[in-house]
Amino acid sequence: MPRIALLQLESSEDPQQNIKNTKLAISRAVDNGAQIVCTQELFNTPYFCNKQDAKAFDFASEIPGDITKEFSILAQELKVVIVASSFEKRAKGIYHNTAFTIDADGTYLGKYRKMHIPQAPGFWEKFYFTPSTDDYKVFDTKYGKIGVLIGWDQWYPEAARINSLMGADILIYPTSNGWLEEDSQDKRNTQLEAWQTIQKSHSIANGCFLATINRCGKEGKTEFWGSSFIANPFGKIIAQGGEEDQTIVYADINYPEIDSQRCIWPFFKDRRAKSYSNITERFLDEIDEAENKNNSEDKIS
Numbered sequence: 001m002p003r004i005a006l007l008q009l010e011s012s013e014d015p016q017q018n019i020k021n022t023k024l025a026i027s028r029a030v031d032n033g034a035q036i037v038c039t040q041e042l043f044n045t046p047y048f049c050n051k052q053d054a055k056a057f058d059f060a061s062e063i064p065g066d067i068t069k070e071f072s073i074l075a076q077e078l079k080v081v082i083v084a085s086s087f088e089k090r091a092k093g094i095y096h097n098t099a100f101t102i103d104a105d106g107t108y109l110g111k112y113r114k115m116h117i118p119q120a121p122g123f124w125e126k127f128y129f130t131p132s133t134d135d136y137k138v139f140d141t142k143y144g145k146i147g148v149l150i151g152w153d154q155w156y157p158e159a160a161r162i163n164s165l166m167g168a169d170i171l172i173y174p175t176s177n178g179w180l181e182e183d184s185q186d187k188r189n190t191q192l193e194a195w196q197t198i199q200k201s202h203s204i205a206n207g208c209f210l211a212t213i214n215r216c217g218k219e220g221k222t223e224f225w226g227s228s229f230i231a232n233p234f235g236k237i238i239a240q241g242g243e244e245d246q247t248i249v250y251a252d253i254n255y256p257e258i259d260s261q262r263c264i265w266p267f268f269k270d271r272r273a274k275s276y277s278n279i280t281e282r283f284l285d286e287i288d289e290a291e292n293k294n295n296s297e298d299k300i301s
Contacts, residue, residue, distance in 0.1 A: 002143035004170070005034035006249040008228040008241045010217030011046050015059060018044045019067070022084075023074055029248050030078045035104065035143045036253075038083040040215040040228075041151050041174040042097065045087055049176075050220040052127045060089035063098050068108050076106025081141045085150055085174035088113070090130070097129045099150055099174055104142040112137040114150040115159060122180050122222050125152070138166040144255065147208075151175045154199055154212065158279065164206035165268075169255060171202060173212040178224035192225055200235035207233045207262040209253050216244055233261035 007025045011018050022044065026037050042048075044067070048056035061067055067086055075082045081104050088098035088111070097114035113132035117125045136159060138147045147168030153159050154173045163171055177195055179188045203210040209232060216226035229240040230251040239251040262268060278284060 001252045001254050002035040003033045003250060003252050004036040004038070004211055004230060005029035005032070006211055006213040006228045006230065006241070007037065007039050007043070008214060008216050008226050008245075008247050008249060009040060009043070010246055011040075011043065011215060011219070013046050015044045019070070023071075025248060026074060026080065026082065027078065029250070030080050032248070032250060034080060034248075034250065036081045036083070036141070036146070036170075038172050038211060038213050039085055039174055040213045041085045041176040042087055043084055043174070043215075047176050047178075047215065047219050047222065047224070049125045049128060050122050050222050052124045056128065057089075057095060060087040060095050063088040063100055063111055064108050068100055068102065071100075072102050072106040072108055075102040075104060079104045081143050081146070083146065083148055083172050083174070087128075094130050095128055096132065097125070097150055099148045101139040101141065101146060101148060103139075109139045109141065110137060112148045112150070114153060116152040116156055118152040122178075122220075136162050136166065138163055138168045140167075144169045144253065147171045149173050151177075154195075154202075157198075157202065157205065160202035160206055164208055168206075168208060169258060170209045170211060170253060171206070173199065173210070175212055175214050176224060177214050178222040181221045181223070188225075192227065196227070196229070196237075199229075200231050200237070203231040203233055204235040204265075205267060207258055207265065207267065209233060209258070211251075213249075216241075216246060233257050 029037050045059045082102045085099040088096040100111040101109045115132045117131045119126040145167050147163030211230045213228045215224045226243045228249050229237045239249050241247045241249045
């Protein structure tokens with residue numbers, strides 16, 4: 001029964017200080033029994049996406065690279081699995097929001113690049129990030145199979161389902177969710193509740209554990225709402241952080257619960273996979289138009 005720890009931290013403008021603070025938090029988590037440790041989205045930088053500024057591209061680095069080497073050494077020393085999200089420079093003009101996974105023996109297992117990129121006031125991510133064209137990734141670690149998704153990916157049930165079909169026991173979402181200063185309290189409550197609901201639904205529909213790690217603190221006009229949590233396969237929150245405080249959230253992952261849930265609610269067994277072919281269309285009127293065109297051609301011929 002591995003213990004997972006979520007590092008809900010504030011970030012400064014200094015990447016090296018953020019890395020130092022994160023490494024100290026990882027060591028503290030391991031001292032408290034953690035075997036899997038996960039960071040928030042873009043853990044070693046400020047959330048620079050709150051404005052569009054080309055200078056922020058200087059925060060990016062190669063992955064794998066120096067940062068993965070540094071955390072591989074730490075993972076091997078502490079015998080801990082590390083999932084961390086950072087800003088990747090892939091090539092000149094091509095940058096990704098990327099999470100990497102390191103096994104408990106220090107082995108770099110690979111990376112996942114964020115698939116869904118938002119663009120909204122205070123969250124100008126399309127200015128910085130190229131969406132992934134890679135496949136979804138599940139990493140087979142010493143302490144379980146981990147499916148990694150990032151931020152805006154959390155709103156897409158398709159991504160969670162694919163990770164689960166690939167064998168993920170835990171879905172892990174590093175994220176940076178927050179409110180803007182002008183948001184009313186009612187709007188804040190609604191957004192937070194929706195965020196919790198969609199992710200709990202992923203754990204229920206896929207019969208797996210889910211961990212979401214959100215940053216906290218205020219950066220510019222954005223107030224990050226923390227509230228990092230871990231849900232079991234029935235969508236019950238088994239551990240959660242507060243909205244404002246830096247904290248480490250812990251939970252013990254009881255893998256037999258996955259079998260129990262999937263036997264009681266056999267969603268995978270009862271799937272009618274071939275009936276879902278239309279899911280690859282952006283919107284179904286595209287199919288209707290294509291069918292109408294084909295029908296017209298058939299009549300003419």
